[in-house]
Amino acid sequence: MKMQDGGGKEIQVILESSAGTAEAFDKYDPLSKSPRDPFESAFYKRRYYAIPIVLSDTEDWENSGSEQVFDLLSALGDNAMNSLIKTINEDLAGAQSGKSCLGLQDIVADAGTGTVGGINSSTSTFWQNQKDTTTKTFLTQTTTNIFDGVEEFSTVMDSVRKQGGKTSAIFTTYSIAGAYRTALSSQGYVELNGQKLNGIKGEEFPSFYGASLIADNDIGSGRAYFIDKNALQLRVMKNANFKKTPFVSLQSNGQLAQLSYLVAGIQLITNSRRRNGVHTNLTGI
DSSP: OOOEOOOSSSSEEEEEEOOOOOOOOTTTTOOOOOOOOOOOEEEEEEEEEEEEEEEEEEEEHTTGGGOOOHHHHHHHHHHHHHHHHHHHHHHHHHOOOTTTTOHHHTTTTTOSSSOOOOOOOOTSGGGGGEEEEEOOEEEEEEEEBBBBBHHHHHHHHHHHHHOOOOOOOOOEOOOHHHHHHHHHHHOSEEOOOOOOOSSSSOOOOOBBBBBEEEOOOOOOOOOEEEOOOOOOOOHHGGSSEEOOOOOOEGGGOOOOOEEEEEEEEEEESSSSSSGEEEEEOOOOO
């Protein structure tokens, strides 16, 4: 889920880290008066990305007027946007390092533990995500007529549900997504179009019990992430929302050229790690 915010050096998220204790009573039974502080805060640093857009004056002159082949400046802008998104997507699917943003491997960690938002989940166990490390081949059938991969998907989804979460999307590799599609196709769990018999009708990767299945080349091998959209957010700064800075001249460097930057201020955050899960050892096709 993407959210835009105004600014601030850090993003603070208030968490409900524990529950109070209710008690049954009757008539004049004395009741507890002990106060509780069930809240904790996670803090996330903002992360910034930039890519230059540079156009020399000579290129601009040559590609103008009736001799113009295409809109070079617009094409450079499109290329910069695609390149920026590619870098950010790679970081979102990976683990944080240097000045990059947090990734799925941080928030939905293979071990379920780690420190995220300044909270150490080894001591604050409520801050651990769900995980399944069982080694399985998706298209194997340990139980007759039930694919192991489908069974493992159900197991992780149930683990998330038990923590109050609801899986909105499953991010995984093309290998695992392909195995899932093969499993459905092979068992006949697909809809055929009776009007035009051109093959199988439906999504490229059908949803799994209401959760969109999204294949991405940048997801780590063997992994499938079960994400609750209300528990994971991509926060984007309003003033750096994939915006282009004004072009400035490079003449002070002795160059006849113009320079601009495409910038993004983002961070991947969670308000409930336990409502997200990961399977780390699935073999696809």
